[in-house]
Amino acid sequence: MAAYEYEEGSNNQENNNNNNMDYDPLFVPDPVKSFVVHLYRHIREKNVYEIHQMYETSFHTLSDRMFKDTPWPSVEGVAQYVDNDHVFCLLYREMWYRHLYARLSPTLKQRIDSWDNYCSLFQVVLHGVVNMQLPNQWLWDMVDEFVYQFQSFCQYRAKMKNKTEQEIALLRQHDQAWNVYGVLNFLQALMEKSSIIQILEQEKEGTEQFTSTDGYDYSGGSNVLKVLGYFSMVGLLRVHCLLGDYQTGLKCLLPIDITQQGVYTSVIGSHIATIYHYGFANLMLRRYVEAIREFNKILLYIYKTKQYHSKSPQYEQILKKNEQMYALLTVCLSLCPQAKLVDDTVNSQLREKYGEKMSRMQRYDDEAFALYDELFSYACPKFITPSAPSYEEPLVNYNQDAYRLQLKLFLYEVKQQQQLSVVRTFLKVYSTISVEKLASYMEVDETTLRSILMTYKHKTHSVGADGKTISNADIDFYISDDLIHVVETKTPKNYGDYFLRQIVKLEAVIGDMDRIKLE
Numbered sequence: 001m002a003a004y005e006y007e008e009g010s011n012n013q014e015n016n017n018n019n020n021m022d023y024d025p026l027f028v029p030d031p032v033k034s035f036v037v038h039l040y041r042h043i044r045e046k047n048v049y050e051i052h053q054m055y056e057t058s059f060h061t062l063s064d065r066m067f068k069d070t071p072w073p074s075v076e077g078v079a080q081y082v083d084n085d086h087v088f089c090l091l092y093r094e095m096w097y098r099h100l101y102a103r104l105s106p107t108l109k110q111r112i113d114s115w116d117n118y119c120s121l122f123q124v125v126l127h128g129v130v131n132m133q134l135p136n137q138w139l140w141d142m143v144d145e146f147v148y149q150f151q152s153f154c155q156y157r158a159k160m161k162n163k164t165e166q167e168i169a170l171l172r173q174h175d176q177a178w179n180v181y182g183v184l185n186f187l188q189a190l191m192e193k194s195s196i197i198q199i200l201e202q203e204k205e206g207t208e209q210f211t212s213t214d215g216y217d218y219s220g221g222s223n224v225l226k227v228l229g230y231f232s233m234v235g236l237l238r239v240h241c242l243l244g245d246y247q248t249g250l251k252c253l254l255p256i257d258i259t260q261q262g263v264y265t266s267v268i269g270s271h272i273a274t275i276y277h278y279g280f281a282n283l284m285l286r287r288y289v290e291a292i293r294e295f296n297k298i299l300l301y302i303y304k305t306k307q308y309h310s311k312s313p314q315y316e317q318i319l320k321k322n323e324q325m326y327a328l329l330t331v332c333l334s335l336c337p338q339a340k341l342v343d344d345t346v347n348s349q350l351r352e353k354y355g356e357k358m359s360r361m362q363r364y365d366d367e368a369f370a371l372y373d374e375l376f377s378y379a380c381p382k383f384i385t386p387s388a389p390s391y392e393e394p395l396v397n398y399n400q401d402a403y404r405l406q407l408k409l410f411l412y413e414v415k416q417q418q419q420l421s422v423v424r425t426f427l428k429v430y431s432t433i434s435v436e437k438l439a440s441y442m443e444v445d446e447t448t449l450r451s452i453l454m455t456y457k458h459k460t461h462s463v464g465a466d467g468k469t470i471s472n473a474d475i476d477f478y479i480s481d482d483l484i485h486v487v488e489t490k491t492p493k494n495y496g497d498y499f500l501r502q503i504v505k506l507e508a509v510i511g512d513m514d515r516i517k518l519e
Helices: 031-043 047-066 073-084 086-103 108-127 134-159 167-174 178-193 198-204 225-241 246-253 269-285 288-311 315-335 344-361 366-379 401-430 435-442 444-459 494-517
Strands: 433-435 461-463 469-471 475-480 481-489
Touching: 031 047, 031 073, 031 086, 031 246, 047 086, 047 134, 073 086, 086 108, 086 134, 108 134, 108 167, 108 178, 108 225, 134 178, 134 269, 178 225, 178 481, 198 225, 198 481, 225 444, 246 269, 269 288, 269 315, 269 401, 288 315, 288 344, 288 469, 315 344, 315 366, 344 366, 366 401, 401 435, 401 444, 401 475, 401 481, 433 435, 435 481, 444 461
Parallel strands: none
Antiparallel strands: 433 481, 461 469, 475 481
């Protein structure tokens, strides 16, 4: 039940969606009693396989069958069946709130209580003795849900217009709940306390095993802190993307080599969230080639594997993120026309979904800007304003302010690309052309043209995460003695992939022929 982005419930539903008159929080049906008893036993025995089965299958089956529109029994109701174990109760409560957010609309009090539960749970992990092995799926969901609930709280708090006096009083009283510094500090603390950066560095030297064991500890220890620390790097990337700080977000992810398989790829939700936010951050930093490469890889991976996740609770979210990443890839390719970086399968899907829009976007007229606006709004993260409102001023909704700012910055960048597309069109035609001649074609003076060419250089180059300058241009140039020399960058062809695709097609044809019965 990993939450990528759930839709926000409206404020007027906030206090009555989960107050079902028939719901008794202390009543524990027999199937739930059996569930918690067995889950508790498997956790004590460190039986990761059984924990995963119960967490990923049994929990969702019971939720669908018994708790579609009511919460699960309260932790006070189930505690007696699990020896009142403190850590298990924290874990159960974490699942309880996750189900509440997914199926119902949490009240403000429940949002605050969920924050308190995360604080208690992470404090135990950071400072207590947690002798458990939990599935990567569960540990990823913890980090993912923690960031989602922070985002949800910021969006909820920013809708001030219809807040009651009681809600405002509660917000004032609990001003530290879901505080941005608290959220960042927990993720940073998990990362540092786990020593995950050092572990990943030692793994490169061959003195540690982390990726090869998917983060599990087969010597009888615990994987909880290490894997939470690992996923916290992805959580930090996501938080910084929500705040519009893309540079810092990418720095947080640096210890993970996303060009290789890693623990982040062991959970489909983690894999998609990592590449989605990584690609989006690169798009906003004008590193279009890097964004295109990674979007292409993950979209190809989803295309090949989505049928295996069709029964997964995450399936709908996988499909949603898939569509959003196709929209972002369309934006990237419209701003940086390098279709040769895209696999044939992905390109075919892309043309089917957005082919017509992409050709219209490259015209840079009013309709094109409307399309950029539409795709960005559909595919971008749900940006947040993390600061609390001024309660003395007139109460207004400001939940869209951060989104509008990011959209404005993005469209300003698109507008700057408009004149550059004209330069690019001319450069594609010539191998050499004089500055004077190009200036006359573009109907500007030579000084203005040189300024435009410098802008082209600036806008088609960006600084990578390693500090090196990288080019996004498929057409580059240099000027010598008032003569512009055009250089077309060519990526080496991967003949191996081409032949593999043809072999697969041939095998499919042969298979079809074998099925035909000759009369």
